[in-house]
Amino acid sequence: MSGAIYRLLTAAARVLGPWIVAFFAWWVAAGYFLFRPARRRESLRFYRALFPGQGRLRAWGLTWRQFQRFAGLFADRLRLARGDPAESSEEGFQHLLESAGPGRGAVLLMSHLGSWEVAALLLRKKALRLMLFMGAREREQVERQQKAALAAEGLELVVAEEGATDGTGAALGTLEGLRFMRAGGLVSMAGDRLWGLGQRVVEVRFLGRRVRLPAGPHLFALAAGVPVVTFFGLRLGRGRYHLVAFPPRRIVANGRADRWAAVERSAQEYADRLAEVARRYPSHWFHFEPFLGEPWPEPSAEPPLREGAPEEGG
Numbered sequence: 001m002s003g004a005i006y007r008l009l010t011a012a013a014r015v016l017g018p019w020i021v022a023f024f025a026w027w028v029a030a031g032y033f034l035f036r037p038a039r040r041r042e043s044l045r046f047y048r049a050l051f052p053g054q055g056r057l058r059a060w061g062l063t064w065r066q067f068q069r070f071a072g073l074f075a076d077r078l079r080l081a082r083g084d085p086a087e088s089s090e091e092g093f094q095h096l097l098e099s100a101g102p103g104r105g106a107v108l109l110m111s112h113l114g115s116w117e118v119a120a121l122l123l124r125k126k127a128l129r130l131m132l133f134m135g136a137r138e139r140e141q142v143e144r145q146q147k148a149a150l151a152a153e154g155l156e157l158v159v160a161e162e163g164a165t166d167g168t169g170a171a172l173g174t175l176e177g178l179r180f181m182r183a184g185g186l187v188s189m190a191g192d193r194l195w196g197l198g199q200r201v202v203e204v205r206f207l208g209r210r211v212r213l214p215a216g217p218h219l220f221a222l223a224a225g226v227p228v229v230t231f232f233g234l235r236l237g238r239g240r241y242h243l244v245a246f247p248p249r250r251i252v253a254n255g256r257a258d259r260w261a262a263v264e265r266s267a268q269e270y271a272d273r274l275a276e277v278a279r280r281y282p283s284h285w286f287h288f289e290p291f292l293g294e295p296w297p298e299p300s301a302e303p304p305l306r307e308g309a310p311e312e313g314g
Helices: 003-016 019-035 037-050 056-081 094-099 116-125 141-152 174-182 216-224 256-280
Strands: 087-091 106-110 130-136 156-161 186-190 201-206 209-214 228-237 240-245
Touching: 019 037, 019 056, 037 056, 037 256, 056 116, 056 228, 094 228, 106 116, 106 216, 116 130, 116 186, 116 228, 116 240, 130 174, 156 174, 174 186, 174 216, 186 216, 201 256, 209 256, 216 228, 216 256, 228 256
Parallel strands: 087 240, 106 186, 106 228, 130 156, 130 186
Antiparallel strands: 201 209, 228 240
């Protein structure tokens, strides 16, 4: 969807209501499902990995629901922004409340499972201070306009253009994030999406596959001495949402030599939570680009032969 069309629909929604956006988005999603085979193929591949052995028909059904659920988010953003009533249920929400407040703070790991934008707006309405760290794609005009709308809602944004260096560097305002947390805020970072060249990555196991995740959020939490909270905002229906927060975890390294191993442990735990929630809410998966890598190598069933030990029968 081009930026001009998005602006036109947003203007129409102010006069006619968000239904016009929902109607148009449904047809756009149907078109993508039918005429964008590369995106459809990636979704089918994901659902076959998520539910192995359940057949291709299940994967096709989930892919259709995924495309349409994603389309529904456009109208939801407008409804929330204009103050329409919204009901939300919480799961583990006390973990966010415990992490917020002066002298505390945490890195909030959000994902493209559910909607980070809707989640941010809901947290704002619950009086939690949130700073969003994010990348900006040069050609995605709609994305830039949505981020401008978030800023207008009072959310603090730190945006780095694609091609900038690592997400923990000066381009993303690390010192600004530290000051924000010390004042009682939560710093949100994408835990599942790489946005720039030169960004440090960590490889983890996810659904039996190798995937590459950004290392920046874990490195930032380790350097700042704050915990990581994995968080999801899920749309259950029109005006109904479910917020899921997992217990905070501290990234502990026993000296500099253990720093990267600590980052790998944290990233793997995040990947495990991501898989857990994806199985519970499969049509909320909004990765439309390649995500799953090659199969993760299984450990050998036979113990390695100790150096110098005689071979059996030798």
